[in-house]
Amino acid sequence: QVQLVQSGAEVKKPGASVKVSCKASGYRFSSYDISWVRQAPGQGLEWMGWITTYNGNTNYAQKLQGRVTMTIDTSTSTAYMELRSLRSDDTAVYYCARDRYSLWGQGTLVTVSS
Amino acid sequence: EIVLTQSPVTLSLSPGERATLSCRASQSVSSYLAWFQQKPGQAPRLLIYDASNRATGIPARFSGSGSGTDFTLTISSLEPEDFAVYYCQQRSNWPMCTFGQGTKLEIK
Numbered sequence: 001q002v003q004l005v006q007s008g009a010e011v012k013k014p015g016a017s018v019k020v021s022c023k024a025s026g027y028r029f030s031s032y033d034i035s036w037v038r039q040a041p042g043q044g045l046e047w048m049g050w051i052t053t054y055n056g057n058t059n060y061a062q063k064l065q066g067r068v069t070m071t072i073d074t075s076t077s078t079a080y081m082e083l084r085s086l087r088s089d090d091t092a093v094y095y096c097a098r099d100r101y102s103l104w105g106q107g108t109l110v111t112v113s114s
Numbered sequence: 115e116i117v118l119t120q121s122p123v124t125l126s127l128s129p130g131e132r133a134t135l136s137c138r139a140s141q142s143v144s145s146y147l148a149w150f151q152q153k154p155g156q157a158p159r160l161l162i163y164d165a166s167n168r169a170t171g172i173p174a175r176f177s178g179s180g181s182g183t184d185f186t187l188t189i190s191s192l193e194p195e196d197f198a199v200y201y202c203q204q205r206s207n208w209p210m211c212t213f214g215q216g217t218k219l220e221i222k
Contacts, residue, residue: 037213044201044214045150046213061210095157100205101150101160102160104157105157106157
């Protein structure tokens with residue numbers, strides 16, 4: 001079954017870091033790039049960045065530059081998104097998506113609260 | 115950054131009616147526009163890509179049109195499961211993209 005399965009919900013304190021995983025199965029991981037999108041509670045969708053699974057090249061949203069890092073582990077067909085220096089307005093559901101957004105993970109809720 | 119403006123913000127219709135959703139870009143995106151449907155607690159679902167191409171498994175009642183700066187998603191005859199939030203997305207400067215703010219399609 002072709003799917004993306006994300007890691008579970010996280011609760012973090014302001015200033016901390018979070019790392020969300022996105023494990024691919026049912027297809028050749030290196031054939032499709034991975035994008036990350038987040039959605040704050042009751043809000044719209046925000047593009048965060050993209051990583052090519054071929055060689056790990058990345059492209060990040062300007063507003064997140066310096067705080068976000070996207071990586072891949074081809075041995076486990078997993079993509080990762082790490083966000084540092086968390087703030088309350090980083091509270092959101094974080095999604096990974098494949099191949100022009102035709103396949104999405106189930107989402108990971110990250111809550112930033114003191 | 116290319117800004118996408120969706121209208122209306124909320125659309126109230128009854129099952130069986132025709133729905134017309136609009137997405138306007140602040141500058142030309144050619145045909146690099148997609149539409150997504152999102153239901154509460156679920157990930158978005160790709161409906162239309164490259165302005166007018168239905169994604170795999172999407173019913174024929176969904177259609178997209180437009181190019182340049184003005185785009186339309188049409189649902190020809192609403193089914194109960196179509197009531198959701200719809201987002202447009204531009205990909206003219208891939209891999210970067212932006213989303214519209216969404217249109218909520220609600221039951222009248």
